[in-house]
Amino acid sequence: MSSPSTPTLSFLLQAHNLSGGPCGQAVFEPLSFSWPAGLNWVCGDEGCGKTTLLRLLAGDLLPLNGSIETPPGGVFWLDLQGAAHDETTVQACWDKLQAHYPHWNNALLQDLSEALNMTSHRHKRLNMLSTGSRRKVMLVAALASGAAVTLLDQPFVSLDQVSIRLIKDFLTNTASQPDRAWIVADYEAPEGLVLASLLEL
Numbered sequence: 061m062s063s064p065s066t067p068t069l070s071f072l073l074q075a076h077n078l079s080g081g082p083c084g085q086a087v088f089e090p091l092s093f094s095w096p097a098g099l100n101w102v103c104g105d106e107g108c109g110k111t112t113l114l115r116l117l118a119g120d121l122l123p124l125n126g127s128i129e130t131p132p133g134g135v136f137w138l139d140l141q142g143a144a145h146d147e148t149t150v151q152a153c154w155d156k157l158q159a160h161y162p163h164w165n166n167a168l169l170q171d172l173s174e175a176l177n178m179t180s181h182r183h184k185r186l187n188m189l190s191t192g193s194r195r196k197v198m199l200v201a202a203l204a205s206g207a208a209v210t211l212l213d214q215p216f217v218s219l220d221q222v223s224i225r226l227i228k229d230f231l232t233n234t235a236s237q238p239d240r241a242w243i244v245a246d247y248e249a250p251e252g253l254v255l256a257s258l259l260e261l
Contacts, residue, residue, distance in 0.1 A: 070097050072241040073117060073135070073209050078126035080116050086124055087112045088261055095209070098256030099235040099242045101249040108261040110245035114211045117243070133208025133239070134161060138198045146187035150178065150197050153186070163206025172200045172230075176223055192218035203230055212244045228253065 071094040081087035087109035102110050115121035117128060118137030138157070145153070158164045173179050176196045186194055195218055202210050216224045228250065231242060235254055249255060 070238065071095065072097055072131045072133075072239075073243070074129040075117065076127045076129070078113075078116060078123055078128060080121055080123040080125070081109070081112050082121070084124065090125060092126075093257075093259055095241050095243055096256045097238050097241050099231055099253060100244070100257045100259070101253075101255050102243060102245040102259045102261065103248050104261035105247070110261060111213050113261065114213050114243065114245050117209075118211055131208040133163070133206075135209045135211065136161065136202055136205040136207035137211045138201060139213070140186060140194055140198050143187075147185055149183055149185055150189075151182045153197060154201055157201050157205065161205045161207055165204045165206055169200055169204035172203055175226055176200060190218070192220065192223070195219065196223065199227060203227075208239065209241045209243065212242065214246050215244060216246070 073095040075091055075093050077090045077092055079086040079088065079090045091113070102113060104110055112121065114137060116123050117130075118135050119128075119130075120137055120139075140153070154169065158166075173182070176199070178193065178196050178200060181189060181193060186197065189197070195215070199212075199215055202212060215227055219227070231244070232253060234240065234242065235256070241256075249258060
């Protein structure tokens with residue numbers, strides 16, 4: 061794990077001897093790791109367990125072994141790709157999430173919605189959106205949630221270059237916040253981002 065620029069590490073999320081996976085099958089070897097405040101990256105090849113790890117950290121998947129210590133400020137995780145969300149409108153999705161995150165930032169949501177060209181889609185159902193726009197619904201919510209830990213799974217997939225730059229700039233500008241951690245899973249970490257930690261599965 062690389063050291064952040066601050067002299068003292070404040071771990072917001074910790075896994076102890078953690079293992080698990082869908083259908084009761086462990087996807088990776090038991091893992092012990094601590095994620096500090098700042099921008100953290102989980103990388104690895106297809107099928108190595110990146111998404112499984114995020115689901116375990118979020119409590120979306122029960123571990124087979126081990127434990128997870130989470131902060132009082134909450135953990136944000138959202139997967140809108142399944143058909144179960146098809147009939148939900150963008151605005152209804154955001155409204156429902158807002159109730160679960162006390163530090164939700166509506167002003168930031170408005171700004172991000174405009175910057176990512178999502179304002180005109182707010183009253184559309186998710187099954188009416190392109191793959192990229194559907195992913196933007198999740199990203200806007202994630203960035204506006206105010207959660208102590210935010211988990212992002214391959215956030216740049218299907219996005220246009222302007223949107224990718226905006227998300228990267230946002231992550232860069234928030235990486236120095238001492239009370240929030242961002243854990244991003246992708247094949248590799250992009251250049252130019254200062255990371256608090258890097259975990260390779």
